[in-house]
Amino acid sequence: MPHGVEAQQGRVKKRIALPIAMLAAWSAPALAHGDHVEARASPWSMWQFSPEILIGIAIAGAIYWRGSRNGQVAERWRDAAFYGGLFALFLALISPIEEVADHIFAIHQIEHMLLRTIAPMLLFLSRPQAAVVRGLPPGVSRFFAGRGWLREIVDFLRIPAIATILFLSASYFWMYPRWHDMAILDEPIHYMWHISLLVTGLIFFSVVFDRRPAPQGAGLGARIAMVVTAALGNIILGSFLTFKTMPLYSAYLELGHMWHVSMLSDEQTGGLVMWIPGTMMFAVSAVIVIHRWASEEARVDDRRTRTGRGGTVTKTSNGAMAFGLSLFSVLMLLLAVAVVAVIDHPHDRQRDFGMAGEIPG
Known part of the structure; x- marks a missing residue:
């Protein structure tokens, strides 16, 4: 077998094996390269008890609980x-x-x-606006529900x-090596x-999952365009990190890089996380949006039928749902294949995965 093909297969095997190895290492003792983490016995002991965050989460939960009970959400x-x-x-x-x-x-x-995609998805999938407004004190709820400068x-x-x-700018900005390393090393910037x-x-996700149809909310085409654009942004950035041949970030070494994984392997695995499961979140969002849209149109059609006005909305909604799902699936597949074909060619420079800690000067 040609040497180039063997090297290519070796890189693929490492990319598949590394996430499994890192998950297994989660339950093992944390072996740090830097002084900052050498004293820590295990990742399970590394809890970040931040009172302000715990209190904020508890208050949000209490406000929603109070509002949902008052509104008798079934x-x-x-x-x-x-x-x-x-x-x-x-x-x-x-x-x-x-x-x-x-x-x-x-x-x-x-x-x-979790912070950028999963949590906002779940929060707005629940359609929490009414419950939150009901759960707030009367004066505060009127402020948020009014038409003042904040609403504008x-x-x-x-x-x-x-x-x-x-949404995309926040992700791309902080992945630039200079800002990324600065945020890792500086706690206030990290909070920002x-x-x-x-x-x-x-x-x-408040726009993507807005329950109001157009014109109060965004139209179906606009929501699908938002999700596809976000998925494309994830694919481009994730694939770049996955297939690059040199490490970009040095802050992890300064704080103590754990588990004896090379920086290049670590960053490529991070690219896979962003590329595959990250992009799948947007595919799930698209399916939910189209399903909700079709259900709403079917409900409107049913109401028109019962009132004797008739309508042809159901056929349109079913066609829109099928077309939208097919288009999104095909587009995501073509994008993924195209990125792999362009970036991961057999003549890639053979940077070894063992070059732990090498940072380009």
Whole structure:
């Protein structure tokens, strides 16, 4: 077998094996390269107990609980989705994921997927707006439900194009090596990083999962365009990190890189996390959006039929759902194949996965 083909197969095997090895290492003692983590016996001991975050999550849960009880919400799955979103925030910011993320790039991408995508998805999948407004004190709820300056700012940020640009910009900005390393090493900047990811994620998914149809909410085409654009952004950035041949980030070495994994392997695994499971979150979002849209149109059609006005909405909604799902699936497949074909060619420079800690000068 030609040497180039063997090297290519070796790289593929390492990419598949590395995530499994890193998950297995999670339960093993944390072996650090730096002084900052050498004293830690195990990742399971690395909890980040932040009172302000715990109190914030508890207050959000209490407000929603009070509002949902007052409104007598019958759909229990909405409660599960909302509290699931809060639990995702707990995992990202309180559990050992938060501490280990400062020493392993791939775990950092899991943390950001929880913070930027999974938590906002679940929170707004629950359609929490009415329950939250009812759960707030009367004076505060009137402020948020009114038409003041705050509402105007929120409405502007929720324009589909603006929300999508903010969502992608927050991710790409912090992946630039200079800003990424600075945020890892500076705690206040790190907080700004997390806040920007969470806020832009909340804005993005508040538009995608808005229960109001057009013109009050975004149209179906705009929502699908938002999801496809976000997925494309994930694919481009994730595939770049997966197939690059030199490490980019040095801060993990300064804090103590864990598990004796080379920085190149770590960053490539982080790219896979962003590329595959991260992109799948947007595919799930697209399916939910199309299903909801079709269900709403079918409900409107049924009401028209019962009132004797008739309608042809159901056929349109079924066709739109089938076409949208097919188009999205094919597009995601073509994008993934195209990226692999362009980037992962057999003449890639053979940078060994064992070059732990080499940072380009």
